[in-house]
Amino acid sequence: MTPFRRLPPSRREAPETDLTQRTMPSIKVASLGLAALIVSLACLAGTPARATGLEEALRGLGSKSRKTILRSIKDLGRAGDPAALPALEALRDRKLRVDEQDRVLILADDGTLARDALTGEEVPVAGQRLRSPVINNRIRRTLLPVIARLQLSSPDPGVRLAAAKEMVKRPRSGAAGAIRSALETERDGKVRQALRLALALIEIDSPDPVRRISAVRTLGASANANVRARLARMLQTNESGEFTAEPDPEVRAAAAEALRSIDRRLALVSLARNLFYGVSLGSVLLLAALGLAITFGLMGVINMAHGEMLMLGAYATFLTQNLFRSYLPEWFDWYLVAAVPVAFGVSAVMGMVLERCILRHLYGRPLETLLATWGISLLLIQTVRLAFGAQNVEVANPAWLSGGAEVMQGFVLTYNRAAIVLFVFFAVALVWVLLRRTPLGLRVRAVTQNRSMAACMGVPVSRVDMWTFGLGSGIAGLGGVALSQIGNVGPELGQAYIVDSFMVVVLGGVGKIAGAVWGALCLGVVNKFLEPYTGAVLGKILVLVFIILFIQKRPQGMFALKGRTAEG
Amino acid sequence: MMGPWLDRLAAMHSRRGWLTTALVGAIGVIGVPALNIVPPPDTWLHIPDYVVMLLGKFLCYAMVALAMDLIWGFTGILSLGHGVFFALGGYAMGMHLMRAMAGEGVYRSQLPDFMVFLDWKELPWFWYGFDRFWFAMIMALAVPALLAYVFGYFAFRSRIKGVYFSIITQAMTYALMLLFFRNETGFGGNNGLTDFKRILGFSLQDPATKLGLYIVTAVCLLLTYLLCRYVVTSKLGRVLAAIRDAESRVMFSGYNPLHYKLFVWTLSAVLCGLAGALYVPQIGIINPSEMQPAGSIEMAIWVAVGGRGTLVGALTGAMLVNGIKSWFTVVFPELWLYVLGALFIGVTLFFPRGVVGFLQRFSKGGGSCTSNR
Secondary structure (H helix, E strand, C coil): CCCCCCCCCCHHHHHHHHHHHHHHHHHHHCCCCHHHHHHHHHHHHHHHHHHHHHHHHHHHCCCCCCCHHHHHHHHHHHHHHHHHHHHHHHHCCCEEEEEEEEEEEEECCCCEEHHHCCCCCCCCCCCCEEECCCCCHHHHHHHHHHHHHHHCCCCCHHHHHHHHHHHHCCCCCCHHHHHHHHHHHHCCHHHHHHHHHHHHHHHHCCCCHHHHHHHHHHCCCCCHHHHHHEEEEEEECCCCCCCCCCCHHHHHHHHHHHHHHHHHHHHHHHHHHHHHHHHHHHHHHHHHHHHHHHHHCCCCCCCHHHHHHHHHHHHHHHHHHHHHHHHHHHHHHHHHHHHHHHHHHHHHHHHHCCCCCCCCHHCCCCHHHHHHHHHHHHHHHHHHHHHHHCCCCCCCCCCHHHHHHECCEEEEEEHHHHHHHHHHHHHHHHHHHHHHHHHHHHHHEEEEEEEEHHHHHCCCHHHHHHHHHHHHHHHHHHHHHHHHCCCECCCCCCCCHHHHHHHHHHHHHCCCCHHHHHHHHHHHHHHHHHHHHHHHHHHHHHHHHHHEEEEECCCCCCCCCCCCCCCC | CCHHHHHHCCCCCCCCHHHHHHHHHHHHHHHHHHHHHHHCCCCCCCCCCCHHHHHHHHHHHHHHHHHHHHHHHHCCCCCCCHHHHHHHHHHHHHHHHHHCCCCCCCCCCCCCCCHHCCCCCCCCCCHCCCHHEEEEEHHHHHHHHHHHHHHHHHHHHHHHHHHHHHHHHHHHHHHHHHHCHHHHHCCHHCHHHHHHHCCEEEEECCHHHHHHHHHHHHHHHHHHHHHHHHHHHHHHHHHHHHHHHCCHHHHHCCCCCCHHHHHHCCCCCCCCHHHHHHHHHHHHHHHHHCCCHHHHHHHHHHHHCCCCCCHHHHHHHHHHHHHHHHHHHHHHHHHHHHHHHHHHHHHHHHHHCCCHHHHCCCCCCCCCCHHHH
């Protein structure tokens, strides 16, 4: 709700002049001088007369009859006085009340105070019997454009932009004058652009072909699907091929040109959107597959419970969130930062325990490992289900991750997905540094390349196995943190990713981190680009077929490996 | 000409083995139905109808376990896609049953109900012919065979083996499950095919029909067992075991493992298709959840629990695990997944040769159960 304000009278006159000009076209034709005289007369006479009109219309908003409400809204829109805005907005938000003395009140947010819509004085409303005017969709449809038109004179550019966009969505011929006058004073680039678009959408119906052409040209610069449909309608033909909607060939040519340019822009937007969603899907896959590339790729241990490590990470995030909510509510927005090490730790410890207790007895028997880890995944899923319930739990986005930035018209870069892409960079860097720049990494690589030789050189092989497995599982836990921000968190979260992440590792080639990175990005982008043409399911099948064919050509994946998993 | 062939058949088992097989077969095929019909319902000897139905279901699972054992226990290839072959056989049978009741559905249309619901005007081309029983039966075996052959050819040719093969088959299962979940695929989508009325003119609600289906299943299982036994005791079976134990050496000896693997893989898929086709009329529904990757992995655990590389082990395992499952999901439904998980871990860790291997430790050289190991 915008704060209640009364504009100085000088500002209030401006729309009035405009109104007079618009409503008296015949006078304008007859004589400019006469018109000017009448306009100035109207200005002089306007203030008192209109003030009562405004009062009456505002009172009408609280009427019991919907017809009166509708008429008052129209009157207020015609008057174009921003002073009526708070009342109109209150009506939209169901905050308008009428008390026993028939005063029209605007309820404040807390519900105990209200302000008189006419005088602006504060009225305590606790204990009073208030009636709220009933509005239906028809009223709403009239109300929204009127609010938008009034908001165009708001001092806040955000409000003006929203209002302009509303006008683009519902173009009304009556608003043309208001838009033109707003364009004269408007300084903000984005608002101007939206206003021009709105104006063009109105002028495209004008009887003057010159105006239509200029409107079509303006529209050609947008990338809006509605605008495209409007332009396409101009080129409609009937059965015999005659153009029914647009008589002027020049306008038609301009419309066709504008359509082509819109199509080009829409294609660009959809390309960018697919690319972004593809990369973000790829990042999610990569987070799931990165740990797998370590446990399966480097150690040769096939871990079907890997998906459950993701799930544990997501639940660790959920728990961290709840702890922050109850104990550190003022730091709540930063729970995610704390969740990262927590999730890593939970999954890593679980991984190390599993490696110690079960997996090490199965080394060299991969098929048995597969079955045993599947059993582990069943146990983990059922345990989580019994502990947290079978329903999905709610993990909230922190404030700094919700919303998004509109990069192009029709393409919103959502912050949570963008953050995941960044997070993946962090995770890959972490793995790279751990494997390449730390003593642990050195040992891991030594054990991978030649296990017995490494043992001879004094590397504690079995302890390195444990740490490696812990690292791989911990990375999966990080993936769980990321997944909790974009999807549902439930006991079966991991199951959905296990097939895909194995595909990533197989495609990328076992044993190489770079392979996992490229494999994940390829799969993600290819999936997203196939989706519009084939649907998600056929896309998945096509990708599978593609992987099988690819393995025919390069059995070792994109990046061949040398090490103990390579068959000697 | 018949002489050596009979000798060869007789050599499949020892004398004791044949006797045991005949005995178990007779109990399964004749004994159970007899106990269902002859004793009056309230005596302890009587086997109630629902147990017969349950046993019929288990026999289908046992057939799958045999197929699984053939490919995993004897050839060393762990398939996580056998649920697909099973479901495909089931769908072929289900399509026949749907066609057989044309005009009797809820909408009294010649089309299956779900097509009326989706507002389809005519039968899709792949539904043609399924109104004939023989055609549906051929399809129940041929479709899994074809899928297995094509998939196996590409996979084995590029020497995908071990866990890679398992993962790829699991991905296939997952993809096909998603495909069958779609309504547009034309197999009833999410709900699958259900609400069948009769098979070959016999009402499916009639206990006599159910008993008949059970007997047919038992006979098929017996024949399947003999076929598998024949395969694993033949020279082919020995090559398969060699492939399992040292594939490179088989290649160096001049054999091409591709054809052997492809044969046993396709045979295994066909047996699964048969099991699926027998399963659907007894259960009365087939839907894409039969294709869930988890289901296929469970099939592997039947074999592992019973004992890999022994056909008897596969049969025992399937019966045992499913028996436990039926009991647990009724009495302690929330504990069943724990039991299953523990089975997976315990068997692989402590009983790699399963129940049969465990028992063999006590009776050294035990007759009919031994594999060629």
